[in-house]
Amino acid sequence: MPKIWTVAELTREIGQTLTENPDFVNCWVSGEISNYKNHRPSGHWYFTVKDEYSSIKGVMFRSRAERVRFVPQDGMKVLVRGSIRIYERDGNIQLYADEMQPSGVGALYLAFEQLKERLAQEGLFDTERKKPIPRFPRRIGIVTSPTGAALKDILKVMERRNPQISWILAPAAVQGELAPREVAQAIARLNRQAQVDVIIVGRGGGSLEELWAFNTVEVARAIAASGIPVISAVGHETDVTIADMVADLRAPTPSAAAELAVPLWMELKANLAQMESRLRSSMALQIHQKRQRVDSLKSIGPLSNPFWRVDQNRQRLDALSERLEQGMTRFVSDKNGILRLLAAKLDLLSPLAILGRGYSLTYGPKGNVLRHSDEINVGQQVQVRLQQGALTCAVLSKSSDPK
Structure with a gap:
């Protein structure tokens, strides 16, 4: 009776057979890439290599993929070096790739072209972003x-x-x-x-x-x-x-x-010397032109008679002095009139002017002006101020009756 294989036994036997065959170890496979996928979490590449008659699945682990200088693309012709083994879980024969090269074009050249296209799309080659080189x-x-x-x-x-x-x-x-x-x-x-x-x-x-x-x-x-x-x-x-x-x-x-x-x-020294020469020539020309201007002013302007300006200022000073004197005279005259008016008003309010009309001022013993008979006692002396002179009198009697 023929041997009955389990699936696991069969796949292991096929895998062992592939491993023992030197033609399937470190071999080269030529074909077209399809179904390429870069598994981001792990960095492993999964793809299919095919021709017009057949296809085989392939995998390239991250440690190998990092050495490839270009990025595979579906439809790209490639040469892949690796080993043919069986993936026991699915029973699929796979190409475990160690190296990959573009077929018909160098890997470095392809990587160069891919990176150039990528960076050009990002604008890294644009003229607008380039900085000028400093001159000095x-x-x-x-x-x-x-x-x-x-x-x-x-x-x-x-x-x-x-x-x-x-x-x-x-x-x-x-x-x-x-x-x-x-x-x-x-x-x-x-x-x-x-x-x-x-x-x-x-x-x-x-x-x-x-x-x-x-x-x-x-x-x-x-x-x-x-x-x-x-x-x-x-x-x-x-x-x-x-x-x-x-x-x-x-x-x-x-x-x-x-x-x-x-x-x-x-060159810098020569340029500096040339600039210095041009500066000196420009300064000499400027000085010459300014001197000509001064000479012209000296002959036709105020500089031809420098004391003319002094004489004019003296004349202005005389006129201002005269105006100041006239103004002060008017000011003093106006102020004297005001003072006389105020003196007349004060004179009307002065008690001395009242005395001139027959009235007198009576002062008590303490020098206070007496306005009421109750402010003095009989027998005390009072001072009476007249318009001219004063009297010392004794109070013989007093009355509160205004009559």
């Missing part, structure tokens, strides 16, 4: 390898063009897996800590793989986020990177970047 920078920031030829070339040109200018190096790896992060961090560090007017980012020439750090989204966004203008100087003149497109200015080589960033000292 005081300090240059440099992001490159401290041991590379690019740094030597940049410093050599800077020394030749302007030995007075200062610079600061933000060292970073420019090749390898750590390069993108180090370049991005160096740009951010210069923005955060160093007071520089322009940043040169770059390295010497190399292959596409060697220049790849400057074709990454990490470096592109760091350049775009820089508040300080950035000059990209990556490789040779024929090398064009994403960093070149995002930067505020692209230089064909690191040496050319230094030429663009640093003004020539001798």
